[in-house]
Amino acid sequence: MKSLARRFVYWPRIDTDIERWVRDCPECALSARTPPKVPLRPWPSAGAVYERLHMDFAGPCNDGFKYLVVVDAHSKWPEVIKMNTTSPPLLITQLTWLFSRYGFPKEIVSDNGPPFRSHDFSLFCRSRGIKQSFSPPFHPQSNGQAERFVDILKRQMRKCARNDKEWLQNSLLAYRSTPSEVLQGRTPAELFLGRPIRTILSLVKPSLRPVKHCATDQHRERMAKQFNRRHSARERPFQIGDRVMFLYYHNNKRTWTPGQIIGGSGVIWRVKAPGLDVVTIRHANQMRANPIHDIPIVPAEPTLPDQANGTDQTTTQIQPTRRVRFADEQQPQPNEAQTDGEQPIRRSARTRTPTRFLSPDASKSKYDLVPIRRNDQT
Structure with a gap:
């Protein structure tokens, strides 16, 4: 544009004026190219387990459910919770169960979804001293920890869900026990739990050396001595x-x-x-x-x-029952009939009223309701 203008006209500072005119043009600003990305600013390293958690929802997936993905920033330990809806009460319930096992984090990073922005969830975090951080809208890169595992979860579902009913548990076990270069060759389980977890591959190279825990053994011995002394136990x-x-x-x-x-x-x-x-x-x-x-x-x-x-x-064992007789009751006297093996009849001598049954009559449109007395013999 500047070269074309110089062919026909010229004035002092022509290039500056043309650049300012293009920069101030509304149509040019709307159709301009996307500017280059700014330098990446990673999240600061978490100093301990459960110091910062990254959360996001995956789904609705092919099975019709949604999955809450929670990733620990320090150990990369993932937690996946299957959910029917993403309502704030259900989210709070699931996180309450999760925090009851590992404790409250210091910070939660999530997107701006309605469950995380709700008043109930905000009150839930404030009452437990949890700081909420939100990624910019429509910029999932700011919550890359959770977004990356959402992608892994969806790919695992496409690969394994048809042939493995326990694909979610098996996928989590494999991910947690796999060494990572980000963790300097260690597994998420080693950082999160402080020990490697036992898997099916552990059977290939079993540990033959018994692990000794001096402090634990001494505690058990003291507990056994106290129990034996209290209960006077003997072999x-x-x-x-x-x-x-x-x-x-x-x-x-x-x-x-x-x-x-x-x-x-x-x-x-x-x-x-x-x-x-x-x-x-x-x-x-x-x-x-x-x-x-x-x-x-x-x-x-x-x-x-x-x-x-x-x-x-x-x-x-079944014990035979015996009839209890009261003191004022007359004891039965044996007679000739009883000596021959016959037992006297002891049934009640009351007058029994025969049962009256309904006799249907097709010629009647209805029946008279006559109360039946117990002494009525007709």
Whole structure:
């Protein structure tokens, strides 16, 4: 444009005037090219786990659900929560469960979606001392931590959702246990949990050295000594084949029942009760030695299993019922009929009214409602 103008006209500062005229033109400003991007300003590094969380929603996905994606800025540990809606109450409920496991973060970074901008969610964050930071509208690059994992989640869904019903759990396990160059060759689990998590690949190279925890072992020893001293505990060795008395639980009651040990070791034993025809598992505290070997055991009718204690006893003994007679009641005197084996009839001698049934009559349009008296014999 400036070269074309010099061919025909000239005045002092012609180039400056042409540039100012183009710059002030409204049509030129609307159709101008997009300016180059400004230098990238990354988020400052998080100094600890759960110091800053990046959140975003993925979906609606192919399965019709939406997924809340939460990524820890320090360890890159992802959390994905399946949701039907993105309402603020449901979002608060899910984050409450999440924070109950790992604690409250210091800062939450999200977009300007209605759930994150709602008054309820803002009050939820302020009451817990959580700072809210929002990315500029329609600029997902500012929340790149969450946006990147949303892309990973959608690609994993397209790859695995058809053939794997547990694709979400398996994908999260694989991501959390994979070393990352951003984390200097460590996994998100090592930074977040402080240890590598055990996966199916751990079976390829198992650890054969037992891990010793001196402080934990000493605490357990002190706890065991305190328990033994308080309860005057002593060893009661049992062997397979020993006859014992074990606690039988039924109908919120417990009784000592004779049995025999058929398996187990240490303090957990499998006991068989011959008379009840059951095999159950009992702790050594639920058994005692049986000095009397020949104890009569009466077989009983089968009953329902003991569901309250998880045992598999299925029988109990049924006691015969006895009729209680009062002191002023006359005792029956034996007579000749009773001595021959016949029992006297003791049914009531009251007058029984026969049952009256409805007799349908097609010639009547309705029936008279006549109250029936108990003494009516007609």
